[in-house]
Amino acid sequence: MAIFQLHICAAFLMGMILPSSALEDTFIAAVYEHAVILTGDTPRNVSRAEALELMNRNLDILEGAIKTAAQQGAHIIVTPEDALYGWVFTRETLYPYLENIPDPQVDWTPCNEPKRFGSNPIQGRLSCIAKENSIYVVANMGDKKPCNRSDPQCPSDGRYQYNTDVVYDTEGKFVARYHKFNLFMSEHQFDSPPEPELVTFNTTFGKFGLFTCFDILFHDPAVTLVRKLQVDTILFPTAWMNVLPHLTAVEFHSAWAMGMRVNVLASNTHRPSLSMTGSGIYAPDGSRAYHYDAESEKGHLLVAELDSHPSLSPTHPAPVNWSSYATTIKPVPKDGDFTGLIFFDEYTFSELAKEAGNLTVCQGALCCHLSYKMTEKQENEVYVLGAFDGLHEVEGNYYLQICTLLKCASADQQTCGQPVTTAHTRFDFFSLSGTFSTNYVFPEVLLSGVQLAPGEFQVLSDGQLVTHNGTSKPVLTVTLWGRWYEKDPPHPYILSGVP
Structure with missing residues (x-):
């Protein structure tokens, strides 16, 4: 009941703040499949300066894709999981790539206040890219949080390391942070939060929810975001390894959008040698745009239009009784x-x-x-x-x-x-x-x-x-x-x- 009242209140406030003419029936979505520049094939220790150099090389490419998407009218763009540094890490070798990512409730625009929470150049740059291109930017990076011995779950190195999605709005303001809950079997460099985080944010073109890669196979947070919090669109950074016949990225992610009757913006990393490819912009009634390329080594940008509130669309699928027939x-x-x-x-x-x-x-x-x-x-x-x-x-x-x-x-x-x-x-x-x-x-x-x-x-x-x-x-x-x-x-x- 409290959740329901909260959403009624939020909807009322949104209506007060935004005139009905400002609410948009459709929006332009973008996802970018990125061929990540890696540190190498084995984990190695690097300095913070070396870590920043690699992340900025990847950000240079992502920034080009974001600018192109914005020029094509995109309201929001999703970039892949592990897009800034890859996945070849131990806990120790990952550490130089991490930044302290605060709770979005702090009301922070990193582009305007880059030193407010210490040295966070990657967050600052992501914020500026969003602001300079007037587009919502969804990115994946690493968060670090200190802990102490009084916490029985505190790792022996004295810190939590989280696989984290961040979102910046068209002014560069930090609006959302999600820590991945369902870690894949090889993600030993990261910790799982103690419980699944239910992260949403509202825009003039719909309500959005966040989760990452392996999360899509489990009830929380994925199903709860759709069924209980009633988001319109899922933002889904992923580093998905295709497994035929049922779990290729484009196949399963488009099916999940149809089964859950929600939009999904799925942005995959591109590494054909590891069977990583397949990104898409998916609606409840089918794919709007998708990309699958197991041959080339190039990234790819997708841009397509979606309904802002698919549940109100005349093409929204009817409820299904899956065993009736x-x-x-x-x-x-x-x-x-x-x-x-x-x-x-x-x-x-x-x-x-x-x-x-x-x-x-x-x-x-x-x-x-x-x-x-x-x-x-x-x-x-x-x-x-x-x-x-x-x-x-x-x-x-x-x-x-x-x-x-x-x-x-x-x-x-x-x-x-x-x-x-x-x-x-x-x-x-x-x-x-x-x-x-x-x-x-x-x-x-x-x-x-x-x-x-x-x-x-x-x-x-x-x-x-x-x-x-x-x-x-x-x-x-x-x-x-x-x-x-x-x-x-x-x-x-x-x-x-x-x-």
Whole structure:
């Protein structure tokens, strides 16, 4: 109730401060995929001067992209996670790159008062870039906070080090700070805050929320920002390593936007040798612009228009009952099911033996149903329907329910689930559904060449993922990727269940 009253109050005050004519129905968004200049392939100790030199080299590139975006009318730009210095660090070697980032409530414009909180040249420069280009700038950097022995969680080096997103408005004012909560398995140089931070800020073109990379796979803060705090747009710096068939950046981040029915501005680092590429500007009804380039070493700027308040748009998707249609279908017992691995999880598969038909495959409480019609099917291409209902335990622990139609790597069934980037078989029609036990399901369609299919499929209110007119390119995978948050084990930093 207190949160609800707070938002009513904030909305009332915003209405008093800003005339209705100042509120904008749409805005221009930008994201930049940055080829980060790194310190090297192994961690090494450097001086503060050397650290600043590297960060400023990366900032030179980011500033050029920000200027270009502003010239194209962008209101806000998101830059990637680790964009200033990369990711090859220990706690000690990262330290020279860190600055003390205050709470935004201090009412600070670093460009105007660069020494107010000590020496913070990176914050000062980011603030000036935003101010000089009259654009909101979202950046990722490192924050340091001293702690003492009275704090039982204080690291042995006497400080917390946080993977941090910062936001500066069009005047260069510092308006938001977020400390990443769900650290990836190799982020030993950073600490997680004691609880997830719910960071939002309001503009004339919508309400924004922040989180970083691996956070998107978990309930907090990601789901809470959308469901409870009702943000319009998620700002998402990331250093995402693509994992086919279900977790490439453009595929999953666009699906998350559709499943959560919110805008997402996803800015990825660009390092094809580490499978890092894929940025996008995503709306609830599909991608507005995206970039996937596994070949070149160049960065890339995306600029596109979005609805400021997508929930008020006539194109906003209707609520979905993800199990409604699937529960009306009675599974028919059959022979020939087999198992295979996708990202170390054991799926139950059934082969699409005919060019058209109906198929069901079940695992645990989940039954997946597929109706389909292929065209131009190649004899050496095998497609399967797969189901997984279980706890994923590789780079993190999170519970999944997944229904997937996918192309196998070869005609050998043992290759089903392995990464595939090209296909030749098209589908004139498909309808995929599942008896999901969760309301959090993310619809993915990925085509040959690791390309999205905006406007070529739809999600019906009864939970069917369908296309009636085929897709523009051959299909790699069609997937309903479900997250059953209530069955996740406790977060390692907090011993409580899902709120």
